[in-house]
Amino acid sequence: SSSSSSSKHDERVKKKNKLDVERKKLPIYEARQGLLSMVGSHPSLVIVGETGSGKTTQLPQYLLEEQLIKDGMGIAVTQPRRVAAITVAERVAEEMGEQLGQKVGYKVRFDDKTSDKTSLTYLTDGMLLREACIDRDLNKYHIVILDEAHERTLHTDILFAILKSIQKRRKDNFKIIAMSATLQANKFSAYFGGAPVLYVKGRQYPVDIMYTLEPQQDYVDAVVTTVLQIHLEKPMPGDVLVFLTGQEEIETCLRLLREKIAKLPTSA
Incomplete structure (x- = not known):
């Protein structure tokens, strides 16, 4: 009914307003303007950000908020694991005050939560690879973000080559962002023709590393x-x-x- 759907909408807006406060506390928020100007002026970009910096959930939202994607096209964000693709999409939908599957959705094997309205899609690297087999130029995406690039899965490595060749064909109409939690940035930068590297600090929690006295069999x-x-x-x-x-x-x-x-x- 219309009353129940409007109350759900009100709940989403309420939650969004609450989460807006949390979003501004993330380390990546301070780098927002620098990130946006870099994305606007370069075809490829490498972002190094520690776990907890907010890069996975926030950068795609910044790009949407600043309308940095071309009309009718969207953003794809790859994840090495399906659980991450689903949970991150759910979180971002909450932060945007959107119903999952509308403006933001996810695609994993045997589960597609996207629609014609979806402009931000979180998907496994294997799913993007499959999409590239059907549409070799990935024409529905203006920006592709390869998250957790440092994991160097087989699918991600193949995607690097495919995306690079797409960029040669589509020129300014296609941007690539590689995001890594480790400092292998120079390799990625060199591969994408000397793409600029941006460092985003992570959350600074006190961490003590303690080792077992001897190796553990199990x-x-x-x-x-x-x-x-x-x-x-x-x-x-x-x-x-x-x-x-x-x-x-x-x-x-x-x-x-x-x-x-x-x-x-x-x-x-």
């Missing part, structure tokens, strides 16, 4: 033990963030945690 098991140790011996407010390589390890880790927690005394 690091998933070691993770479970460490998480329980932190929880039992040094309980603190907040959460424990664990990085694992994929779904199988995550599920194993969860199962082991549940099994071990079930055996703890209730006082723990």
